[in-house]
Structure formats: C-alpha cells, structure tokens
Amino acid sequence: MGYLVLQTSNENKDSIIIDGQQRFTTITMIILAAIKAIQKFVDKGIDLEENTERIKILKNIYIGNTDPVSLECDNILVLNRNNNGYYREYIVKLGELKLRNTTYTEKLMKKCFEWYEKHLTGKFDTGRQYAEFITYIVDHLYFTIIKVSNEMNAFRVFETLNARGVQLSSADLLKNYLFSLVDNTVEHPGRIKDLEEKWFALTKNIQAEKLPDFIRYYWNSKYKTVRANDLFKAIRDKIKNATDVFTIVTEMNSYSDVFMALRNADDELWHGENEISDNIRLLILFGLKQPYSLLMAAYKSLDTRDFNKLLKDIIVISFRYSVICGKNPNDIERVYNNIAIQITTEKIYDKKRLKEVYIDDNEFVPIFSRKSFVDNSRNNKIIRYILGKIEKFSGGTREVNIDGNTDTIEHILPQNPDETWGEDYNFDNLIYRMGNLCLLEKVYNNELKNKPYADKVILYNKSAFISTKQISEDYPIWNESTINHRQQKMSNCAKSIWKIEF
Numbered sequence: 001m002g003y004l005v006l007q008t009s010n011e012n013k014d015s016i017i018i019d020g021q022q023r024f025t026t027i028t029m030i031i032l033a034a035i036k037a038i039q040k041f042v043d044k045g046i047d048l049e050e051n052t053e054r055i056k057i058l059k060n061i062y063i064g065n066t067d068p069v070s071l072e073c074d075n076i077l078v079l080n081r082n083n084n085g086y087y088r089e090y091i092v093k094l095g096e097l098k099l100r101n102t103t104y105t106e107k108l109m110k111k112c113f114e115w116y117e118k119h120l121t122g123k124f125d126t127g128r129q130y131a132e133f134i135t136y137i138v139d140h141l142y143f144t145i146i147k148v149s150n151e152m153n154a155f156r157v158f159e160t161l162n163a164r165g166v167q168l169s170s171a172d173l174l175k176n177y178l179f180s181l182v183d184n185t186v187e188h189p190g191r192i193k194d195l196e197e198k199w200f201a202l203t204k205n206i207q208a209e210k211l212p213d214f215i216r217y218y219w220n221s222k223y224k225t226v227r228a229n230d231l232f233k234a235i236r237d238k239i240k241n242a243t244d245v246f247t248i249v250t251e252m253n254s255y256s257d258v259f260m261a262l263r264n265a266d267d268e269l270w271h272g273e274n275e276i277s278d279n280i281r282l283l284i285l286f287g288l289k290q291p292y293s294l295l296m297a298a299y300k301s302l303d304t305r306d307f308n309k310l311l312k313d314i315i316v317i318s319f320r321y322s323v324i325c326g327k328n329p330n331d332i333e334r335v336y337n338n339i340a341i342q343i344t345t346e347k348i349y350d351k352k353r354l355k356e357v358y359i360d361d362n363e364f365v366p367i368f369s370r371k372s373f374v375d376n377s378r379n380n381k382i383i384r385y386i387l388g389k390i391e392k393f394s395g396g397t398r399e400v401n402i403d404g405n406t407d408t409i410e411h412i413l414p415q416n417p418d419e420t421w422g423e424d425y426n427f428d429n430l431i432y433r434m435g436n437l438c439l440l441e442k443v444y445n446n447e448l449k450n451k452p453y454a455d456k457v458i459l460y461n462k463s464a465f466i467s468t469k470q471i472s473e474d475y476p477i478w479n480e481s482t483i484n485h486r487q488q489k490m491s492n493c494a495k496s497i498w499k500i501e502f
Contacts, residue, residue: 265278
C-alpha cells in the first residue's frame with residue numbers, strides 16, 4: 001500500500017499521519033461498510049447474539065471503544081477538523097448519512113462510504129463471512145512505515161518521496177514545508193496552532209482540488225512566472241523563516257476571495273459593479289484562466305475604475321487572441337504575469353504592455369472571416385455574444401441574453417439541408433461558419449426548419465434584429481459566395497468592436 005509517514009512523539013502513543021490519510025480513511029470505510037452489512041443481519045434477527053457480539057468486537061479492534069456513559073466512540077482514527085465531525089457523527093455511527101448543508105469533502109466521504117456499502121451488501125450470506133472478509137483485508141494489506149519526530153523531518157521525507165515518484169501536490173508539499181519552518185517551543189507557544197487556523201481558513205475558502213492552481217496564480221502575481229512543476233521549488237527558495245511563512249499565508253488568505261470571485265460572476269465582491277460582473281461572465285465563458293494572476297494583482301493594487309479598464313482590455317485581448325485566433329495560452333500568460341508584477345510593485349496599469357499579445361487587424365480580420373464554431377452549448381453562447389455585439393454595432397437596440405433561449409441561432413443554410421438546397425454546397429464547411437448564422441426570435445425559427453431560402457427571408461424580414469433583416473436586402477440568393485461575403489463584412493465590424501487604442 002505504499003509509504004505511510006507517521007509523526008510520533010515520546011509523550012504518547014498517538015501518531016499524526018503525514019502521508020496516507022486517504023488510504024487509512026478508505027480502508028476504515030470498507031471495514032465500516034462490512035460492519036453495517038452485519039448490522040443488517042442483526043436488524044432482521046439473523047444470528048442475533050453472535051452478530052451483535054461480532055459488531056462489538058470488530059468496532060473495538062478497528063474503529064474504537066464506545067464510552068458506556070455518552071455512548072460516543074473514542075475513535076482510533078481522527079480526521080482533520082474539516083471532516084472529523086461528519087466522520088464521527090454519521091459514518092462511524094452507521095446511521096442515515098446527512099446530505100444537506102455538507103461541505104465538498106463531506107459529500108465525497110458520503111459518496112465513498114455508499115459505494116462500498118452498495119458493493120458489500122449481499123456479498124456474503126452470514127455475519128461470520130463478513131468478519132472473515134474484514135480480517136482478510138487487514139492481514140493482507142502492507143505499508144512501508146516511516147516514522148519522523150518533527151515537522152522538519154516530515155518535510156524532508158516528503159521531498160524524498162516526491163523525488164522518487166510518489167507524487168504529492170504542490171499544495172501538500174508547501175503546507176508541510178511552511179509548517180516545518182514554524183516552531184512551537186516554550187518561547188513561541190501556539191504558533192503552529194495559529195498557522196493551522198490560517199491554513200484552515202484558506203482551504204475552507206478554496207476547495208482542495210483548486211488550491212494548487214490558486215497558489216500558482218497568487219505566486220505569479222508577485223514573482224517571475226513559474227509552471228506548476230516548479231512552483232514548490234520557487235516558493236521554498238523565497239520563504240526561509242517563520243515571519244515569511246505568516247506573511248505568505250496571510251496574503252494568500254487575502255487573495256483567495258478575489259480568486260474565487262473571478263470564478264463566479266455573481267459573487268458578492270462584484271455587487272453593484274454590473275459591468276465588471278458581465279465581463280467576469282465573459283471570462284468564464286471563454287474558458288480563460290491565464291489572466292487570473294493579473295486580475296488578482298490588479299484588484300488588490302488598483303482602484304475600481306482602473307481594474308474595470310484592465311478587465312475590459314483583457315476581454316478584447318482574449319477574444320482576439322484565444323476565442324478567434326486560438327493562439328498558445330502559455331505565451332499570453334507570461335505577458336499577463338509580467339504586467340501583474342508591475343502592478344503589484346508600482347501600483348499602475350500601463351496599457352501599452354498588452355500590445356505584445358494584441359492580435360492586430362492584419363491577422364485578426366482574415367481569421368475571423370473564415371471562423372466557424374462547432375455546435376455545442378458553450379460555443380452557442382459565444383455565437384450569441386458575437387452576433388449580439390454585431391447587432392448593436394449595426395444600430396440594433398434589442399438586447400441579446402447569451403444564456404437565454406428567447407433569441408435563437410438560425411443556420412441560414414440549415415444543419416440538415418434537404419434536396420431543395422441543391423448539391424453544390426460543401427455543407428460541412430459552410431453550416432457552422434459565422435457568415436451562415438444570424439439571430440432570430442424563437443417563434444420564427446420554429447417555423448423555418450429546412451425551408452428554402454426564399455421562404456426563410458420572408459420571416460427574416462419580420463425579425464426585430466437589424467442584422468437579420470439586412471440578409472434579404474443584401475443577398476437575393478444564398479450560396480458559398482454570399483456566406484463568404486457576409487462573413488467578410490462581419491469581420492470588418494468585429495475589428496472595430498473588439499479593439500484597443502494604444
């Protein structure tokens with residue numbers, strides 16, 4: 001079962017599990033699920049006395065002794081403060097598992113236990129067989145145990161294991177390194193507890209699986225860009241003592257609110273800032289994380305007006321660079337992070353530094369004029385966004401809700417064309433081209449289906465969208481040439497809509 005790293009002391013027999021918590025917890029879940037299967041025999045009155053005694057013995061050996069007064073179990077395994085309450089009150093007691101008002105990790109624990117319960121229920125015919133199953137598991141799982149006496153030795157073990165291919169996340173390594181730098185001696189009582197509380201607050205705000213990403217974005221907002229694999233080494237080289245530790249953990253707590261808000265356009269941090277909220281929604285729609293370090297730095301160092309300006313510029317940059325041109329995200333992240341460092345140190349936003357990743361018109365227009373989007377829910381929102389902006393640029397007043405379904409995306413050359421559309425089309429290359437798409441009210445789109453172009457334009461003329469009405473005025477027929485021509489016109493609009501004046 002791999003390495004089990006335990007931190008022990010001479011004062012008592014308890015050990016802190018430095019590495020192996022999940023394996024230990026999972027094995028305990030399997031044992032508890034098997035004990036619950038025996039409990040079901042008891043509930044049915046099957047071998048009542050023997051199975052009741054089995055449950056008592058198995059719990060005493062593997063789970064913990066029950067206090068005769070409180071009837072609470074003195075658990076052998078104690079989880080961290082995030083999860084121990086749920087484990088103690090629901091998992092160990094083998095009752096109904098609470099679902100509402102539970103944390104992300106508590107839901108995972110519940111899911112894990114239920115998985116084993118499902119697969120063990122009915123597996124054996126008697127309580128004795130379940131007891132033999134538990135004994136077999138315990139006797140046939142082996143760990144390589146490493147015992148350490150303090151946090152520094154634990155950290156060194158972590159480093160060694162990681163170097164040998166036992167992959168721990170940068171957040172795991174960082175936590176143990178930071179704790180190794182903080183002593184808890186008589187001269188400084190309670191330091192570890194203080195640090196633990198700060199770290200708990202951080203992990204509570206940011207879900208565990210997002211923590212390594214957050215730490216990297218935070219670091220890159222202040223220092224030279226590092227990739228995920230180099231993050232721990234970079235922090236270790238910079239953080240050398242307890243003062244550094246408390247500084248970085250306190251700062252990360254401060255930055256964590258901004259990080260989480262960048263992932264949620266409706267976060268209370270944007271309350272009353274509708275334009276910022278709308279642009280955060282676009283950032284999420286585009287699927288972009290590269291600007292996080294820059295935006296975190298900007299929020300902490302600039303006023304709201306300059307933060308808003310920067311965010312709007314990033315949307316334009318991102319639209320040209322990523323959404324339309326599909327360029328390498330690593331290159332843009334480097335530029336963003338360099339600007340983040342300048343903002344952090346100098347408290348100013350220099351727009352000209354974005355010019356390095358701004359796709360100029362000579363490159364942007366030809367790519368936009370050939371752009372197509374595969375049909376999926378995310379791309380359909382992006383298409384609504386693009387067509388809505390072009391509609392507004394053309395003088396239209398109707399607002400387009402990219403998340404709504406009142407206004408639909410009409411494929412002028414339909415997605416499933418019949419013989420009335422002829423056989424001269426290269427359908428696959430044309431259907432999802434921007435030039436073949438327009439906005440249309442749902443009530444009209446439902447009537448169209450695969451009707452010929454001459455019938456479609458009659459309904460286009462009824463639309464409230466100016467850009468849709470123009471189709472019948474500009475194009476008496478619909479073919480590959482007209483699609484190309486219309487998309488070229490759209491690209492000329494786009495270069496003026498998504499533009500930064502340097």
